[in-house]
Amino acid sequence: MSSDDNPAAARWHRLVTDRLDEVERLSPGRGSFSGAFWDRRADRYAAHVKTTDIEDDPFLRALRRLSDRGTTAIDVGAGTGRFALGLAGGVGHVTAVDPSAGMLAILGRDAEQAGVTNVTTVQGTWEQAVTQVADVVFSAFVLTLVPDARRFVGKLDAAARDHVLLYLGAYSADAVLDPLWRHFHGAPRTPGPSYLDALAVLHELGIAPQVKVVEIVNRRRFATVEEAVERYRDWLLLPDTPGVNDELAALLATWLLGRRGALRSPLRAQPAAIVRWRPGADVGSTRA
Numbered sequence: 001m002s003s004d005d006n007p008a009a010a011r012w013h014r015l016v017t018d019r020l021d022e023v024e025r026l027s028p029g030r031g032s033f034s035g036a037f038w039d040r041r042a043d044r045y046a047a048h049v050k051t052t053d054i055e056d057d058p059f060l061r062a063l064r065r066l067s068d069r070g071t072t073a074i075d076v077g078a079g080t081g082r083f084a085l086g087l088a089g090g091v092g093h094v095t096a097v098d099p100s101a102g103m104l105a106i107l108g109r110d111a112e113q114a115g116v117t118n119v120t121t122v123q124g125t126w127e128q129a130v131t132q133v134a135d136v137v138f139s140a141f142v143l144t145l146v147p148d149a150r151r152f153v154g155k156l157d158a159a160a161r162d163h164v165l166l167y168l169g170a171y172s173a174d175a176v177l178d179p180l181w182r183h184f185h186g187a188p189r190t191p192g193p194s195y196l197d198a199l200a201v202l203h204e205l206g207i208a209p210q211v212k213v214v215e216i217v218n219r220r221r222f223a224t225v226e227e228a229v230e231r232y233r234d235w236l237l238l239p240d241t242p243g244v245n246d247e248l249a250a251l252l253a254t255w256l257l258g259r260r261g262a263l264r265s266p267l268r269a270q271p272a273a274i275v276r277w278r279p280g281a282d283v284g285s286t287r288a
């Protein structure tokens with residue numbers, strides 16, 4: 001890709017790879033954010049997303065407004081399937097694409113438990129996946145892991161008949177974690193791309209989306225400081241050693257709010273952007 005032709009896409013690529021390189025440097029083996037990375041986190045991720053009231057989620061509400069019982073949808077990077085399963089009851093069919101077998105196994109288990117029979121899983125990255133065209137194609141909290149945003153978005157556009165939707169954080173949790181990050185790493189974290197960088201990439205593709213910034217309330221609670229240490233150690237890319245655990249526990253004991261049994265981060269809510277457009281814009285060479 002020539003950075004002269006597509007400066008926003010080139011900037012996106014640099015932001016994602018610099019961020020992943022930092023992850024890889026501090027926690028070798030994690031920087032690829034491959035399927036295996038998510039396989040190891042699937043149970044934990046499923047437990048976390050269960051703390052979010054999906055029925056309340058503005059993205060799910062937007063998806064429901066745009067669909068009916070005959071709608072077909074593709075959930076790209078479906079993870080454990082909170083949106084695929086949340087949507088399934090009101091549409092004809094959902095295809096859930098994800099490279100992580102672990103995430104998709106939880107999605108399959110939960111679908112079975114809920115009696116959902118109209119969700120099909122496809123294991124693979126979106127770049128590799130072979131799917132039919134669908135009415136609505138959406139992707140939540142995935143794009144910032146993907147260096148080649150042009151290709152990824154171009155394929156979303158090409159796979160959609162009526163609507164494409166992206167859900168992206170509109171605020172970096174890094175800002176909240178910064179004092180803890182600096183305490184251990186001595187420098188600020190390498191920034192990843194923001195939803196504004198995504199909008200610039202879309203603009204280069206000739207896509208003019210509607211954008212709505214919404215709020216996701218943070219309902220995550222920790223029963224004990226020790227439980228919080230497990231989570232924050234992972235977010236802060238720290239090794240699991242007694243020294244680190246003790247130091248982190250001492251910091252979190254003063255940093256977390258709330259009472260024992262329901263400790264919480266000072267981040268009360270997380271803004272997120274719903275980015276939506278009609279497919280078929282001139283997306284140049286990326287369109288299949």
Ligand SMILES: C[S@@+](CC[C@H](N)C(=O)[O-])C[C@H]1O[C@@H](n2cnc3c(N)ncnc32)[C@H](O)[C@@H]1O
Nearest residue numbers: 038077078079098099100103125126140141142
């Ligand atoms: C943060 S999780 C989001 C899961 C789900 N969309 C949600 O909001 O709960 C990111 C997911 O993206 C998947 N993923 C990463 N790279 C991908 C790619 N290139 N194509 C499709 N999915 C990808 C991961 O396996 C993981 O399940």
